[in-house]
Amino acid sequence: MDRLIQTARILSGWTIAFILSLHLAAHSAGIFGLEAMETVGEAFEEVVRSPLSTWILPLALCIHFVCAFNALLRRYSFRSFTVYQWSQYVSGFLLPLFLIGHFATIGISRWVLGMDIDYELVFLEFWGVPIDTLFLVSLLALAGVHVGLGIWFYLQSKEWFVFYKTYILFILVLTPLLALLGVIAGGREASQREHNLPNWAEQVRSEAHYSQDWEETREIGSGLAIAGYLSILGLVLSIRWVVGRRAQKQSITVSYPDGQKVSMTKGSTLLEASNLAHIAHAQLCQGHGRCSTCRVYVAEGEELLEPMDEAERAVLSRFRSNTNIRLACQARALGNCRIDLLISPELASVQASGGKQRFISEEKEIIVLFSDIRGFTQFSEHRLPYDVVFILNRYFQEMGRVIEKHGGYLDKFIGDGTMAIFGLSDGMEKGANQALKATEQMAETLHKLNSELTSDLAEPLKIGVGVHAGKAIVGEMGYKSALTLTAIGDTVNTASRLEAMTKEVGCFMICSDLVAQLAGLDCSHLTSGELLLRGKSTPLKVWYTPYPAPR
Template identity: 30%
Template sequence: MLSTVESHNAFNIKALTTRLLRNDWKRTLRLTSGLVLLAFVTMHLVNHALGLIGIAQMSVMQEWRWVIWKSRPGTWLLYGSFFVHVSFTLARILRRGTFRMPFKEALQLILGLSIPFLIIGHVAGTRLAGDMYGLDESYVAVLQRLWPKSAVIQTVAVLVVWFHGIIGFHYIFTAKRSVRTIMDDLLWAVAILVPALALAGFLVSGRDAQPYDGEPTIDPAVISLVNRTEFYGRLGAFGLLAAVGGVLGYREIGRRRRRIITVNYVGHGEVMVRPGQSLLEISRDQRIPHPSLCGGRGRCATCRVLVTKGLQDLPPIGVAERTLLEQIAAPPGVRLACQVHPFRDLSAQILLPVLGEHTHAAQSEHAGWGLEEQATVLVVDLRAFTNLVNTQVPYELVVLLNRFQEEMIQSVRAHHGHVDIVVVDGLTAVFKKDGHKDKGSRDALKAARDMFKSIEALNVQFQSALSLPLRIGIGIHTGRILTARVGAMQAQAVTLALGETVAVASKLEAASKDMMSDLVISRETALAAGLPIMQSRLRDIYVLGHENAISAYPIRGLGELAAVT
């Protein structure tokens, strides 16, 4: 499946256009309106940048801009795009099931909602004042009115409008891996250069345009009308947002009255939710790592999941989702999490890891063959394995062990861990700090939390076939490890973690049986993760070949891990 995605990495304008045309008309219309507005803003800022050369050059380009945007078709296109974009944006907000989202997506939303309040004064004092009250709209006249008393608000408005559009543009054209590599560099350059030059041009031209005989004279009646237009414009925007907030509140009250359903994530356990959210929104609400390059807009397929139970109860696939799944040649049972709204119990596996951070595969060749570094090691073991082998039907045993390994590995990878060794009844995993003092230890504890949730889900699923519930023991220790590639030939080499830290983690897992706890961590791990500990609960254990005793801390319940979520 991944090779299929990689084969589509080349940026293809024709393929993108085809996809847009085949998608549902609402998405295409929202996208088109956004691009029209971004084009208008870009031309406006480039016009400002010409102020570095002179006001005369600004005025020449302004005349050309007016030919486009002040013509009847241009005016209808501009105003129509604005109202279409705002309408669909508000509709998308109303469809949201949660406001927990990545920073970039939240930033775009906040910037977008603040735009009407920032630009209504500028629009009222320029275009509306010119069209309705005959006020002079030339660059010299506008600069004289804006500089310097409105310089700050104009600067903020420029930055807010521009970066809102750039984030949206980024979401559109970085859904594929190669496009992200090419377009990100270009976007960063354009995103910084255009507003910087525009603000510099505004600064220079604003000073040059100031009259020597005082402020320009404007009819007080016109000023009153402009101020009134600005006031009612802001009031209308506030009222619209208040209405949207009221609808969201009313809908949330209704959603809380619905019956609870169970969503089982492979590798993360079960979560209890009420219908109304998409599967991606449920993941975000439950803090389950779930990739989504396009921000849940149904354009990138990175949020796709394999539905292992409840597929027949899901709403039918829409046109946009079907188009994207066909493009990546997705097998049966795969759906886009951002488009799936479960109303009955569901089980699904997230198919792609969350990327964007340092990955262990990116180590240099020198580091890959041998590197000593600080890391956290997790060892998990399935309890009473011999009894399980002796009491289970062979077929059921194979199915159960495969599910167990699948769940444990998914828990590790979901929290940026590397599976070091896999045995039939357990595994060893490594979590590196990657430049952050507490990252590796906290990620290991999060993975352990998800492992216990997964075991609970497996017990429910296999309860009719199990003589005793499944239990696991986990040991976690933080310290120095030697990461080494072991193998006679490079093609056959595997990366392993070696050293005392691995031995200590294994000893902690073994000691968990005597300490009557399913999870035992070392004092070093607790301190590195910032986990509060009770000194009276610490126990000393001894590891063969280790001079000093290791302080072990048993975790009594998942509630004690709340500090690392």
């Protein structure tokens, strides 16, 4: 049921946003004059006045507000509200007061009095009257804030958001601003026409089939509609207050790893507990269950949480997590519990601005690639620090592109070395194939880089690469701005040692036999061997790849 409500809210919201964008586009045309405004407005009339749109918009508005009322009733306290939530709710519940007046003006004039409303008549009757001008500006501002915030935080949980967020923000801010400027320009032009053209006002009213009863009928209709809305809102708030008062008598405690304890109303979400105590808790989608950044590990009291619904289960299924992992924004506590936050707000911000992390800390089968520049210590001793940094940055830039192009996750740069992970989401076979193809292209790219830097290098750069496959612990590690997705374990250590062995063997790459098998590598032209690595009791079968000749 919760997922159905969430889907209904999203679909109705996008419907409202689409129709609103048509109106704002017509308003924006006012920048170029009333004639342009009327032309664009008439072009959109076919869509806005169509029977489908006539019924869809009111239906979408009703569904959206029913979903909002439902969310309001399910909240036991407003103290845990974030600034975003206050902005969204306040603008959302104020908006109908202005929309009702707008619909009453348009609907009564067209369907009751048979008038033909256009921009000229609206500006003639309302522009210049302080209360009506304030009404128009407030309606645009509230609509822009509410719809803009909704779109921004909905899209923020999408993987591609980071690449387009600047453009999205630009559009969300510019669209209502242009509409406001268009309305101001149109209103001023209408005032000038009324002042300079004596018969203009009469002509506009005549063409619109103006009715003397319009003002009175509009005020009565909008007054009744506003009274009805305020009555419903008052009833919902009263019910919520009664339910909240009863629930407050049944408080529970949520405990955190640092010993902090938060008392909250029974039935509230775990995220509300964090917000209530001002505990930094990642929540990219602002508690709508569309991302997974608020997830927590329930150390104690998991059985005292409401069962997962379908929406929460769908989000967490990506992590193959156990039942003790819950979305804090969806998990409602019916008793005392203790939780650990799995993602810090700092890391969530990194993800929103380009991070690729998608995993709870877990044991996972992956492919690990290590590479290192040969003789770099001697290379750097005879150069200025600036030159060393310049060459290193060029090298890292080119190698990083190759790794990402072949589906690898660039874990870290260590001095002049590189660590990359493959197979995080594509499986071992594909990951092994991607790693070996990346290695091959790294050699080709290095040849090109050496050619470009001939004047800066006494000798061409050489690298060694080690690739191994196996299980490792993959998860978020670090502190604050240094948080990142990485892997630790024997597989990582083995890949690093294989890379180090390329110096002794004098080859370009050493990969384990497991990697070769997973990738289906043709080893007929390669040399095999067995290496007894430090800390190992049994030799590891490997394959050596010589330095490839320049192409």
